[in-house]
Structures are given as structure tokens and as C-alpha cells.
Amino acid sequence: MSSRFIVGIDLGTTNCALSYVDLETSTEPQLFEVEQVTAYGEKHQQYNLPSFLYRCEENEQAQLALTWDKKPQYVCGEYARRFGGAKSDRFIHSAKSWLVHKAVDREQAILPWGIEEEHKISPVAASSFYLKHLREAWNKSFGQTKDKEGSPCILEDQELVITVPASFDEVARELSLKAAFNAGFKKVTLLEEPLAAFYSWLQVNKEWQDTLKNGERVLIVDIGGGTSDFSMIEVSDDGALRRTSVGPHLLLGGDNIDRTIAFEAQKRANRKFNNREMSSLIQEARRAKEKVLSDEQVNEINLSVHSGGSSLLKGMSLIKFNRQEILDIIHQGFFPSIQIDAAEPDRKVGLRTLDLPYERDPAITSHLLSFLRRDAQISTLSEIKFPEHILFNGGTMIPLSFRDQVINQINSWSGQSINALNSKGLDIAVAHGASSYGLSRSGLGTQVKGGIARSYFLKIDSQEGSKFICIMPRDTEEHSIQVCDKIFTLKTNSIISFPLYSSETRLLDKTGDILNSDAEDISVLSPLSTSISHGKKVQDIRVKLKSSVNESNSLEVWLEALDTDHQWQLRFDLRQLHEQENSDDQEETITVNERLLQKASESINSAFVKNDAKALNSLMKNLENDLELKRKEWSVVLCRRLADLLLELDIELIRKNAATEARYYNILGFMMRPGFGNSHDQFRVNKLWPFWFKGVQNKTDIPSQVEWWTLWRRCSGALSRGRQEQMAHKIHGELSSKKSLNPQLSRELKRCLGALELSPIKFRKKVLSEFMERATRLDEVELWMIARMAARRPVYAPLDLVLPAKSISSLATLIMQTNPKKLTNMHFLCISRIMSLTANHALDMPEKNRIEASKFLSKNNAAKHFIQQVNELVEEDVASQSLVLGDSIPIGLKLHKD
Incomplete structure (x- = not known):
């Protein structure tokens, strides 16, 4: 059944909008006016639904009621935008930007960020709320409107197109889809926002061939509230439209302007605002910016911040700006004029200020130049080929002066005059274009081709050695299915790799073509490693392969079993892979000598399967000899390959003997440390997890118990939140019991508990509160526990699990009162981890506490790097990371790397 309406939704950082086409009456998209609360007791319909969310107080729910919700817990839209910022603990904004933040768990309730508030929601839930x-x-x-079959035309039954930034990675796109499905939608297609803006232009300019000639190109500059996107559309020689390049993800937009104005205001106020005050100030900056840009008569504007307290006037800070000062901040910071030979913008992730991983370089013109250079590389040109036309989109580009700045900049680079295309409306074009795209898919409009610019190959094994098979020829159109007629053998229930390769120059290869391993003009991309689950045992099954690429630039590969009805999907994010391919800091692929690995396998089997005591004791030395490499030089890749060999053994048989059991845990833990750094560590721990419920087999054997907990500590980074919580409560119970524990066992229990960074905040608060009474008499293991559990920058946990600063400040103060004669490096590590500067208002300790910590460390001659971490934004060196981790770090693993 086809739906009556095609609906396009712009799920924006600052505003949402919806357009639709009623196929029974018209082929022209119409904008939908969205009912929303605008003030107490007032409702209004408008085209934009501001992407702001406010949690209602119980006594105001009736005043904020909607037709479909008489007692709303949350309201979004105009009321939230206008009034929510005054109550930062109830106010959520920029939820869409959080969907791309890799350092937090985006499906956990973390918003509003930085507020110690019981009632929070996830970025996915906030996005879902706008869609609901x-x-x-x-x-x-x-x-009440019916389609031809008499069914009501409810939104969830219509054909839906939801837009996302062109630069959204695969995870962010999946989370956007999840938000849509959670909102009750069923049939959803994702479309890139710049492409939607171009479809809007095509819909308005049906005689577009009069404007765009063969061989000409259109640059799309889309600067919204949260992201900046650049795309290039080309008119091919046959008159077809084709998108040829898309820029990288840039978390840079109107939100950054608001924050920059807010920080300038804080500087002028000559005081440090707390997180709540800063949140309010940012919203004040947004309003000031909008007022200055929308009304040329505004010459002076005040930003006000209420700091709380009983006196409204005493608690109020007023910061004055004039019109030109606001414009200078924007023009000079975000649209500066630069030379064509300017350096590339600094795109290192590093340590960020504020909450989100915003771009380090705010100059949009600098990022635009970088995109044009990259576009030339893709086209194998020696210099930039400047476009003839430009199409602007996004709310940030509404002011004419910003667009003129970009146009003048491009003209100065090219020495030509670029033509600006008209837009339906920079804040509504994306929604309008989304429904226009739906029309084009139905054959009722011009379609922009996104045929891929490369051929893609998988590397396969055959009797003649390694080969390449073409799975996607160059110029394949989006959504077309490519089917290989070859039959492959697939190993299930085991970690397998799918190495992906590409070529920009091979034009004649067809799907299913087999190439020799020495084929020219083929470059490697990152391999996808996964485990195909089927049955309970490792087995070989026969499969066929088909593939497709969607408009979001994801290559989807399906493996279809021939003898059953099973199929498995692999997904490669092509844009992300190509960004990595051209990255300066791309890591060198580490290979393992299979001949030496076979010798290592024989040594492992000899020791554990034959239960040879002598071989068990000398196993690590034997492995060094087999691999011709000292253990400190073993890479993450090599360690995990050895871990796989260990996990293939009969663990139940190994556990029957105490010495064998202890040795197995010891060596497996070494190979698995630190539980992350390899994409399949979780798969490995899944194979081990059933033994958690059984516990140590030789329960009276202290070495077995000690190595058991050491193993779980070393694997902790691969354990889910639920598993860590379960383990944490178990360990805490053991440590809290009145029974006497072996000192070595007690030590390993505490170290394991400290390593469980995903344990709940409430639980960790409770554990750390138990140290308060003897804070000046803690042993080194307990100090290490605190350093891990209360760190401002966890080793592997997301930032949403960092303990609130005020919950740990008292304990830190007491630790610093320890007798100076009893201070050790572990005291210094503990204080530096608790007090580390992150420049994130929500995570950092108050400045007075950090000053106190810095004095404590300096006075007691702590190492320089401990003091630096409190005072500066610094990365830890390998030695410090190893100390924090409690283990040596395998080669190839880098902590704190986004």
C-alpha cells in the first residue's frame, strides 16, 4: 500500500520543520504549521518547531497543556526556546549535536548536561520527543483525512524522509533512525541536509537547465545551529546532476557563535560563572545575536545572568554590548578573510572546552577552503576547480552579510564571480527539499545521482592464494543492488575479517570480477572484523553476497546462506573510511607472522591441553621464543590473536587443576589487557562471561582466586554497564564482609573494583564515602581505586559517568591532609586525577579546589606532570597512563584518543 502523503522532516539542531505533498491533490510541497505552546495558556501554529525542551514543574503543567497532552511532563518548541533557559536544570538544547559525541553514551539519560539533576533524558530521547x-x-x-482505501492519514503511516547532516557518521545516522522509530514512525528514509536544500531549489526552479549548464558545478554551504556541511553537485556532460563530494563532519555552527559571545561576556563581567549561570548566559547570547541580526535599529544590547539568591537585583549581572561588537565577534571569528595558501584548519580532537567536541578552529572560511582542496584531490586535479554557483542553507546563513562574506572570499580565491542561487528560505528549505526528494524517488521530479566515485573490492582467500572480488563497480547508483554470482565459504562463531579495498581509476571491473592480489590501482581501507553467529559451534557455511550503497554513503553488504534462510548484514561507512585513508595520523596496519603464530599455538596447546607443569611455568618465555619478540613488544593485535587461541581451549577441563586454572587466568588476562583497543574484545569477553556465574573452580586455592580477579580487572573495559554493576556489587560485598581475606586477594578485589568505571555513579559515591573517616590513612591500592573511580578523565568510561565534582571534593581535601612523611606517588596520582583540568564546566573541580591541589602537589615535590594535569590541558604520557591503568600498555593502544 502506498501512502497518500510524502512527508519531509528537518530534524534540526535549532529548529524542526515539516513539509508534505498530498499526492491526491498536488505535486507541490506544502509547509505544515506546527501547533505549540508559546506562553502560559497560549498556543500558536508556526512553521518552525524550535528544538528546545523544557521539563515542566507540576504546578505549571495545566498552563502548558497541548491538545493531545493535558499534563505534559515536557514541552518543546517556542515556549521552551523563549523561557526554558532561565531554568537550566530543566532545559535541554542542541540534543542533535550530542548524537555525534563519541565520548558519552548517547542512549543514556545525560541531558541537561552538567546539571546534577535526577530527571534527565538521553539525546536520542530528546530527538524522539521533537518527532513525537x-x-x-x-x-x-x-x-481524520482518509486515503483511497479509507484509512486515516496518520503521520506514522506516510512515506517519511528525515534529514541529517551530510557529515553524520554511521552511528549518528543509526541513532537518528532509532529516535524516529521510538517516536512511532515506520517507513523512514534518511537524506543529507545539503542535498535536501538542493532538491528544494530544483523544485522551485523546474527549468533549472536554464541556469546550470553541462560541466558546471554547485557548491552547497549549509551552516546550521550545530553543524557545517559542504557538498558539491556537478552537471555531467549528459545533463544529469551528480553529487561528487561531501565534506567531513564539522561540529561548528550557530551554537558556537552563541558560546563565543557568552565567553566574551564572562570575560567582561570579570568573574567565573558556574555551569548553571553559563547555560543561562549562552541562551542570553543567542537571543542577543538573533536580535542584532534581525533588527538593524538595535545599537546596544544587555546580557543578563541571575546568580540566584533572595534578592533579584543583587544576584543579577548585566553585560553590555553594542551592535558592532557582536558583529565583529561573528565576522572576525567565524568568517575571516584568509589567503588561498592558508594552512589547513586544526582538526585534532585533543582536549575540548565546554561540553561538546566542537571544532578547534571556528573559521568557517578555513574549513571551506579545506573542503575545496579535498574536492580537487577526489577529482585528481592539481589545483582547486572553483564552482560556478553557490547555494546557501541553514539558519546561520540567513544574514545577508554572512553570505556576502563567503561569496567575497571565494571570489578572491578564484578571481571570478560566483553566482548565488536563490533559496526557498534558508530555515525551511531542508524540510521543503525532503518532500521534494520523496517526489523524485516516485518519478515525479528531477533526481540527483549519487553514483559512487570508486570501485570497491573485498579481499578473499582462494586455493590460488589471496584475490580481490569486485562487489561495487564505480558509478553504481544509490540503492541499486549488486549481486555476486560466486559462492563463498563463511566461518561462523569466530572472529573474521572483511578487508575492504577501493580504486578511483579502475572503470571496467564488474560485480563479481576476480582480480589477482597484485592488481594495480587498488588501495586498502580499514578492514571490518566481526563474528557471524550461527548455531553454537564454529562451522563453515555456504553464502552468496550482494551489496548496495545508500544516499548516506554507507556500503551495505549482505551475506545470504544458501542452505538456510539466514542472512547477515555488514555495513561500511565509506565517508569515514576515506577520511581515515587521507588522515596524517592514520595508524600503520600491524600484521602477524602466521608461521610464528602457529608455533605459539603449539606451545599453548602443549602447556594447557597436556597439562605439562614445566611447560606452564615457562609458557611466556616459550612464546617469546616462538614469536621471536619480547613480550613488552607484543602489539594489541598480536596479544588478541593469542587470546583467541586461549579461548578456543576447553576451559572447563583447564579449570579442574588449580595450578592450570591460575596460570590460564594469568596469561589470558595479560593478552586481554586492558579490555579495549580492539573491536572484538567484547566478543571475546562474551565467550568468557558464562564462567563468571560459576566462579573460581578451585575455591580454596588463593593463586586461582587472585588471578581470577586480575583477569576480570584486565578485561573490565570490555564489560557492559550491567555486567560491571553486577561485578561491582559482588566485590563490594566481599570486601564489606566480616570474614578475613587473604591480603593479596583483598588487594586484587580492590583493584578490580576500581577498574569498573562503568559502575553506577550512586554506587561509586557510596564506596568512596566509606573512605572519609580514614582518608589520611589510606593504603596505595585504595588511593589507586579512588584515582580511577573519581577521575575527571576516565580511562575508558563515557563522560556522563564522571562523578559530580562536589561529591568528591571533601574526600580530596581530607587526603591532602595526610602526614607529609607518609605521602607517596599514589597520593599525587590520586589528587591529580581528581583535580585534572578538562575545561569542561560540568566536569572540572571549582578553581579554588584546583589551586589548593596545585599548592599541595608543589609543596610536596610531586612530579611535574602531576602538577601540570591540575593546571593545564595536557595529555598523559605513556608512563602515566600505565600507572593509571595498573598495567603496561600494549603497543598500538592509545588512551584518550577520539
Whole structure:
């Protein structure tokens, strides 16, 4: 059944919008006016639904009621935008930007960020809330409208196109889809926002051939509230439109402007605002920016911040700006004029200020130049080929002066005059274009081809050695299915690799073509390693292969079993892979000598399967000899290959003997340390997890117990939150019991507990509170526990699990009162980890506490790097990381790397 309406939704950082086409009456997209609360007791319909969320107080729910929700827990839209910022603990904004933040768990309740508030929601839930509001508003207006079959035209049954930034990675796109499905939607297609803006232009300019000639190109500059996207569209020689390049992900937009103004205001106020005050100030900056840009008569504007307290006037800070000062901040910081030979923008992730991983370089013109250079590389040109036309999109580009700045900059680079295309409206074009795209897919409009610019190959094994098979020829169109007629053998329930290769120059290869391993003009991309689950045992099954690429630049490969109805999907994010391919800091692929690995396998089997005591004791030395490499030189890749060999053994048989059991845990833990750094560590721990419920087999053997907990500590980074919580409660119970524990066992229990960084915040607060009474008499293991559990910058946990600063400050103060004669490096590590500067308002300790910590460390001659971490934004060296980790770091593993 086809739906009556094609609906396009712009799920924006600052605003959402919805457009639709009623296929029974018209082929022209219409904008939908969204009902929303605008003030107490007032509702209004408008095209934009501001992407702001406010959690209602119970006594105001009736005043903020909607037609479909008489007692709302949350309201979004105009009311939240206008009034929510005054109550930062109830106010959520920029939820869409959080969908791309890799350092937090985006499906956990973390917003509003930095507020110690019991009632929070996840970025996915916030995005879903905006979509639910659109669904309810639509169903109120169109719920009684019927299609040809007499069914009500509720939104969830229509053909839906939801837009995302062109630069969203695969995870962010998946989370966007999840938000849509959680909102009750069923049929959803994702479309890139710049492409949607171009479809909007095509819909308005149906005679587009009069403007765009064969061989000409259109640059799309899309600067929204949260992201900046650049795309290039080309008119090919046959008159077809083709998208040829897309820029990298840039978390840079109107939000950054607001924050820059807010920081300048804080500087002028000559005081440090706390997190709540800063959140309010940022919203004040947004309002000031919008007022200055929308009204040329505004010459002076005040930003106000209320710091709380009983006196409204005493708690109020007023910071004055004039019009030109606001404009200078924007023009000079975000649209500066640069020379064509300017250096590349600094795109290192490093340590960030504020909450989100914003771009280090805010100059949009600098990122645009970088995109044009990259576009030339893709086209194998020696210099930039400047486009003839430019199309602007996004709310940030509404002011004419910003667009003029970009146009003048491009003209100065090219020495020509670029033509600016008209837009439907920079804040509504994406929604309008999304429904226009739906029309084009139905054959009712011009379609922009996104045929891929490369051929893609998988490396396979054959009787004649390694070969390449073409799975996707160059110029394949989006959504077309490519089917290989070859039959492959697939190993299930085991970690296998799918090495992906590409070529920009091989034009004649067809799907299914087999190439020799010495084929020219083929470059390697990052391999995808995974485990195909089928049955319970490792087995070989026959499969066929088919592939497709979607408009979001994901290569999807399906493995279809021939003898059953099973199929498995592999997904490669092509844009991310090509960015890595051209990255200066791309890591060199580490290979393992298979001949030497076979010798190591024989030594492992000889020791454990034959239960040879002598071989067990000398196993690590034997492995060094087999691999012709000292253990300190073993890479993460090599360690994990050895771990796989150990996990293939009969663990139940090994556990029957105490000495064998202890040795197995010891060596497996060494190979698995630190539990992350390899994409399949979680798969390995899944194979080990069933033994958690059984516990140590030889329960009275102290070495077995000690090595058991050492193993779990070393694997902790691969354990889920639920598993860590379960383990943490178990360990805490053991440590809290009145029974006497072996000192070595007690030590390893504490170290394991400290390494469980994903254990709940409430639980860790409780554990750390138990140290308060003897804070000046803690042993080194307990100090290490605190250093891990209360760190401002965890080793592997997401930032949303960092303990609130005020919950740990008292303990830190007491630790610093330890007798100076009893201070050790572990005291210094503990204090530096608790007090580390991150420049994230929500995570950092108050400045007075950090000053106190810095004095304590300096006075007691702590090492320089401990003091630096408190005072500066610095990365830890390998020695410090190993100390924090409690283990040596395998070669190839880098902590704190986004």
C-alpha cells in the first residue's frame, strides 16, 4: 500500500520543520504549521518547531497543556526556546549535536548536561520527543483525512524522509533512525541536509537547465545551529546532476557563535560563572545575536545572568554590548578573510572546552577552503576547480552579510564571480527539499545521482592464494543492488575479517570480477572484523553476497546462506573510511607472522591441553621464543590473536587443576589487557562471561582466586554497564564482609573494583564515602581505586559517568591532609586525577579546589606532570597512563584518543 502523503522532516539542531505533498491533490510541497505552546495558556501554529525542551514543574503543567497532552511532563518548541533557559536544570538544547559525541553514551539519560539533576533524558530521547510532537500535531490536523482505501492519514503511516547532516557518521545516522522509530514512525528514509536544500531549489526552479549548464558545478554551504556541511553537485556532460563530494563532519555552527559571545561576556563581567549561570548566559547570547541580526535599529544590547539568591537585583549581572561588537565577534571569528595558501584548519580532537567536541578552529572560511582542496584531490586535479554557483542553507546563513562574506572570499580565491542561487528560505528549505526528494524517488521530479566515485573490492582467500572480488563497480547508483554470482565459504562463531579495498581509476571491473592480489590501482581501507553467529559451534557455511550503497554513503553488504534462510548484514561507512585513508595520523596496519603464530599455538596447546607443569611455568618465555619478540613488544593485535587461541581451549577441563586454572587466568588476562583497543574484545569477553556465574573452580586455592580477579580487572573495559554493576556489587560485598581475606586477594578485589568505571555513579559515591573517616590513612591500592573511580578523565568510561565534582571534593581535601612523611606517588596520582583540568564546566573541580591541589602537589615535590594535569590541558604520557591503568600498555593502544 502506498501512502497518500510524502512527508519531509528537518530534524534540526535549532529548529524542526515539516513539509508534505498530498499526492491526491498536488505535486507541490506544502509547509505544515506546527501547533505549540508559546506562553502560559497560549498556543500558536508556526512553521518552525524550535528544538528546545523544557521539563515542566507540576504546578505549571495545566498552563502548558497541548491538545493531545493535558499534563505534559515536557514541552518543546517556542515556549521552551523563549523561557526554558532561565531554568537550566530543566532545559535541554542542541540534543542533535550530542548524537555525534563519541565520548558519552548517547542512549543514556545525560541531558541537561552538567546539571546534577535526577530527571534527565538521553539525546536520542530528546530527538524522539521533537518527532513525537510533530506526529501528534500532524495527527490532530490530518488524522481524520482518509486515503483511497479509507484509512486515516496518520503521520506514522506516510512515506517519511528525515534529514541529517551530510557529515553524520554511521552511528549518528543509526541513532537518528532509532529516535524516529521510538517516536512511532515506520517507513523512514534518511537524506543529507545539503542535498535536501538542493532538491528544494530544483523544485522551485523546474527549468533549472536554464541556469546550470553541462560541466558546471554547485557548491552547497549549509551552516546550521550545530553543524557545517559542504557538498558539491556537478552537471555531467549528459545533463544529469551528480553529487561528487561531501565534506567531513564539522561540529561548528550557530551554537558556537552563541558560546563565543557568552565567553566574551564572562570575560567582561570579570568573574567565573558556574555551569548553571553559563547555560543561562549562552541562551542570553543567542537571543542577543538573533536580535542584532534581525533588527538593524538595535545599537546596544544587555546580557543578563541571575546568580540566584533572595534578592533579584543583587544576584543579577548585566553585560553590555553594542551592535558592532557582536558583529565583529561573528565576522572576525567565524568568517575571516584568509589567503588561498592558508594552512589547513586544526582538526585534532585533543582536549575540548565546554561540553561538546566542537571544532578547534571556528573559521568557517578555513574549513571551506579545506573542503575545496579535498574536492580537487577526489577529482585528481592539481589545483582547486572553483564552482560556478553557490547555494546557501541553514539558519546561520540567513544574514545577508554572512553570505556576502563567503561569496567575497571565494571570489578572491578564484578571481571570478560566483553566482548565488536563490533559496526557498534558508530555515525551511531542508524540510521543503525532503518532500521534494520523496517526489523524485516516485518519478515525479528531477533526481540527483549519487553514483559512487570508486570501485570497491573485498579481499578473499582462494586455493590460488589471496584475490580481490569486485562487489561495487564505480558509478553504481544509490540503492541499486549488486549481486555476486560466486559462492563463498563463511566461518561462523569466530572472529573474521572483511578487508575492504577501493580504486578511483579502475572503470571496467564488474560485480563479481576476480582480480589477482597484485592488481594495480587498488588501495586498502580499514578492514571490518566481526563474528557471524550461527548455531553454537564454529562451522563453515555456504553464502552468496550482494551489496548496495545508500544516499548516506554507507556500503551495505549482505551475506545470504544458501542452505538456510539466514542472512547477515555488514555495513561500511565509506565517508569515514576515506577520511581515515587521507588522515596524517592514520595508524600503520600491524600484521602477524602466521608461521610464528602457529608455533605459539603449539606451545599453548602443549602447556594447557597436556597439562605439562614445566611447560606452564615457562609458557611466556616459550612464546617469546616462538614469536621471536619480547613480550613488552607484543602489539594489541598480536596479544588478541593469542587470546583467541586461549579461548578456543576447553576451559572447563583447564579449570579442574588449580595450578592450570591460575596460570590460564594469568596469561589470558595479560593478552586481554586492558579490555579495549580492539573491536572484538567484547566478543571475546562474551565467550568468557558464562564462567563468571560459576566462579573460581578451585575455591580454596588463593593463586586461582587472585588471578581470577586480575583477569576480570584486565578485561573490565570490555564489560557492559550491567555486567560491571553486577561485578561491582559482588566485590563490594566481599570486601564489606566480616570474614578475613587473604591480603593479596583483598588487594586484587580492590583493584578490580576500581577498574569498573562503568559502575553506577550512586554506587561509586557510596564506596568512596566509606573512605572519609580514614582518608589520611589510606593504603596505595585504595588511593589507586579512588584515582580511577573519581577521575575527571576516565580511562575508558563515557563522560556522563564522571562523578559530580562536589561529591568528591571533601574526600580530596581530607587526603591532602595526610602526614607529609607518609605521602607517596599514589597520593599525587590520586589528587591529580581528581583535580585534572578538562575545561569542561560540568566536569572540572571549582578553581579554588584546583589551586589548593596545585599548592599541595608543589609543596610536596610531586612530579611535574602531576602538577601540570591540575593546571593545564595536557595529555598523559605513556608512563602515566600505565600507572593509571595498573598495567603496561600494549603497543598500538592509545588512551584518550577520539
